[in-house]
Amino acid sequence: MSKPILFTICILLCFSFATISFYPIDGYEYTGIKRLKRLELIKNGEIKDAAKIPEGAMKSWSEIQLNLNGREADSVGAFLIPDEDFQKEIGTLFRGLDKSYSLTVLDISNPYSVRYASRNETAGYQPGSVGKLAVLNGLFTQLAKIYPDSWEKRTELLRNKSVKAGVWGLTDEHTIPIYNIEKNTLVKRQVIASDVFSLYEWTDHMLSVSNNGAASIVWREVLLMAAFGQNYPELTEEQALEYFKTTPRKELTDLGNDVVNLPLRDLGISADEWRLGSFFTRGANTYVGDKGGSIGTPVGLMKFLIQLEQGNVVDEQSSLEMKRLMYMTDRRIRYAQSPALKEAAVYFKSGSLYKCDRSKGEACGKYMGNVTNFMNSVIIVEHPDNCKYIVVLMTNVLRKNSASDHMYLAGNIDKIIRK
Secondary structure, eight states, X not given: XXXXXXXXXXXXXXXXXXXXXXXXXXXXXXXXXXXXXXXXXXXXXXXXXXXXXXXXXXXXXXXXXXXXXXXXXXXXXXXXXXXXXXXXXXXXXXXXXXXXXXXXXXXXXXXXXXXXXXESTTOOBOOGGGGHHHHHHHHHHHHHHHSTTOHHHHHHHHHHOEXXXXXXXXXXXXXXXXXXXXXXXXXXXXXXXXXXXXXXXXXXXXXXXXXXXXXXXXXHHHHHHHHHGGGGGGOOHHHXXXXXXXXXXXXXXXXXXXXXXXXXXHTTOOTTTXXXXXXXXXGGGGTOOOOSOOEEOHHHHHHHHHHHHHTOSSOHHHHHHHHHHHBOOSOOOGGGGOGGGTTSEEEEEEEEEEEOOGGGXXXXXXXXXXXXXXXXXXEEEEOTTSOEEEEEEEEEOTTSOTHHHHHHHHHHXXXXXXX
């Protein structure tokens, strides 16, 4: 090969590597998620922000990997065998606590010698926003059906397909971050019906700030993907509205239920271990009904996260991208807020649902329900020293904000595993 040709190839290679779009914190070019552009500017010191980004939230695209992809052929059951000593140590954390605390924990620091422990692992809870991971799974399942042979076309659709909120995004008290790159302004507000974002951005809103409206919108698009198949990429807003207006409500409800639940069954997660029965906003009920109720268990969620780390949720590329979308670069809360995890990378989802009966004359308020008070945390923790583990914690502690309990347990579980 001549020197001029070799030089040209080297220049092209260097240019291509220089323009690779890293994800998630510096992945704006790759995903089109504007929030990430602002985070990149904060990281580079170009924007001053009072909320300091934790050290563990600084990972780039190339650093996020699947931890069990060397064991992708192993059954989930092979990971769920209790380690006697580990079980005893974890058990000491719950002395004096009632059975409303349920847990699964898997130490994957050494993928070929994992340690598992649990407490009431089959107990059922209302999953709350943790259920949004089932919507995420449904999204990547349908993308794989539309473009079975092209990962690039799947991510291109996520980046370029923009959809309007409509009534599906109403109503939710959670705000979304809206960053204007040209004006360098950030506004946080609730979703309104006229909002338009790409599928990537709606998905990010669903996970990073747990917006319920965004979750219903993504779920709606998953339903439309299943209904229109190969024609979905060109589907217009008018055609989608016509479909919802003219299709029987039962048919829409059944399909909406199937697109998020059947992929879980394909992973060997039973309906009693994890299922979704209703959309996340009242606006969605304009077109679809509820079916089957929602439930989550520590073992059901753990089965999902194990297979995600194996690369077996849809396929390896989909599993990895879902993990990236779970990477907590926004404000850490509850379990993930533990000081012990400050330098760790965390892939996290939290969910809560509470109900008050004020006729009892008891203290009752936000996250302090006296009828039900569900709070759930699912997390993958990766410390810089290669200590890695997965935790699913589900609680229903009445009349108390359990966030402090989650943080307490996070610190002590971390201490046991790192010991």
